[in-house]
Amino acid sequence: MSERETEQQRVLGNAAVMAAGTLVSRMSGFVRSALLAAALGNQLHADLFTIANTIPNMLYILLAGGVVNAVLVPQLVRSMRNDSDGGEAYTSRIITLAGLFLGVVTVALVAAAPYVMDVFLDSKYDDPAMAEQRESIVAFARFCLPQVFFYGMFVLVGQILNARGRFGPMMWAPIANNVISVGVLVVYLFVFGPAKGAEVFGPFTPGQQALLGIGATAGIVVQFLVLVPYLRASGYRFRPRFDFRNTGLGHTFRLAVWTVLFVIVNQVAYTVVVRLAGGGSVEGGTGYTIYSSTFLIMMVPHAIVTVSLATAILPRLAARANADDDDGLSRSLAETLRTALAVVIPFALLLPVISVDLSHVIWGFGAAADTFELYAPSLALFGGGLVFFTVHYLVLRGFYALELNRTVFWIQCAVAATNIAVAIWLVSDADAEHTSPALVVAYSASYLVGSVVSYAVLRRRLGGLRTPTLVRFLVRLAIAVAVSTAAAAAAAYLLHRVQDDPSWGVAALWVLLVGTVDALVLIAMARVMRLREVTSVVDTLTSRVPLLRRP
DSSP states (O other): OOHHHHHHHHHHHHHHHHHHHHHHHHHHHHHHHHHHHHHHOSSHHHHHHHHHHHHHHHHHIIIIIHIIIIIIHHHHHHHHHHSTTTTHHHHHHHHHHHHHHHHHHHHHHHHTHHHHHHHHSOGGGGSGGGHHHHHHHHHHHHHHTTHHHHHHHHHHHHHHHHHTTOOHHHHHTHHHHHHHHHHHHHHHHHHHOOOOGGGGGSOOOHHHHHHHHHHHHHHHHHHHHHHHHHHHHTTOOOOOOOOOTTSSHHHHHHHHHHHHHHHHHHHHHHHHHHHHHHHHHHTTSOOHHHHHHHHHHHTHHIIIIIHHHHHHHHHHHHHHHHTTOHHHHHHHHHHHHHHHHHHHHHHHHHHHHHHHHHHHHHHOSGGGTTTGGGGHHHHHHHHHHHHHHHHHHHHHHHHHHTTOHHHHHHHHHHHHHHHHHHHHHHHHHSOGGGHHHHHHHHHHHHHHHHHHHHHHHHHHHHTOOOHHHHHHHHHHHHHHHHHHHHHHHHHHHHHHHHOSSOOHHHHHHHHHHHHHHHHHHHHHHHHHTTOHHHHHHHHHHHHTSGGGOOO
16 A cells, blocks of 8 residues: 555544544434424524524634634644644643633623623514513523633644544544533423423523523533543643743744634624524524524534544644645645545535435424424525535645635635625525525525635645546546435435325434435445545445444
């Protein structure tokens, strides 16, 4: 096996470890999403909690997330390679500084919770008739905003582990959060029962707010604490360091300026989306709960495959960039992009085929039992956005490795401007029921722009991204996926001829059968057409499942 093939197998192996953890995490996340719909429904009542519980993650990303994810990993790799102590002092300074910053910011956010929520809520919440609902969402914010600190420390410690070659813990830790969330929702259903009648548009009681809000934050706290023993096991010992001057942090923060601007632009766009979605639920249509829940499903292959590959490849890309090996960086990134698209494109085209049945399976319970079909249009439309986002996301890893953070900022300005403009345009012309689908189309349009621009700019910077190879791969993949999706659509059509309005159990069986047909036909076509990117993923996965290993 050549050195190039060995490297690709190593990346796939590391990615498989992370993907396994992410898969289990996402499965538990589906259970949480289903229980949330069963308890709260999918309209205004659910949006009050969902929006408040989303804001801490948005604020963490706005305040520190981009710096931690995009800037620190390459800098940690460099410090581990170049510093005499293997980067321990640099890492301790980063943890100390991040902890101080996040702690102060979190306290300030909790104190200013009503004003924070003003930024994210549609003006419809100012109506006196919405006073109780507004009080509920502010109460939830006070319970949930402490998550900002623990989100930040979780991602920081996780990225330190990644830089030290420990990729699994960060992907497995969210399972603990989901287990706690599931337990809280089970208790909620047992104590308070599912929302009924007018409750699906009403506020929460103080007891309901305390249970859901404290439970949500407890899950994030535990998610962070799970990583601490692994940090010690990696050989690193944290010691608070306050000697920040003349220690290399200046270069890190110069890079961080552009990443902070990138995140601000991105979060401004997402704030517009949250406000528009919230307005849709106030009017009794599809709102943020439906948008975010279908986004969760759309991101499954991204989280399992793309993020795992990107996390595994980023230290390698940083090393290539540090060695001025543009050709090696281009090759590694191009191979990773093809591998991700080999999974993402088939999934994206399958989504419209199974959207109604999948919505029934995940959300067809309790308070959402009669309205699960509201999820289907958004779920079906998210496929295109997934493909474009995947290309954009992976290409940006190349920019970050090269420390071209300013370029990333300007590209993201185009993405955010497109998202805002298209979202406002489409939502203004849509009725309340189609608010979420309109926002999905805006998301797809924005990342179409982002993927085209980012790919073109990086290709020019590196002198190529193996584009002819990518085009040939995409043509062959398109043929294989067209055949597999057609087979899946035919299977779905025949199954629905047998039972057009299936029960929950039958819908679950239909999803399983249609998905199996799609996967089997795709694998067969991939082997016939020698799509190595597809078969490598399949072989990597099957090699880790004892019953599927070849003798």
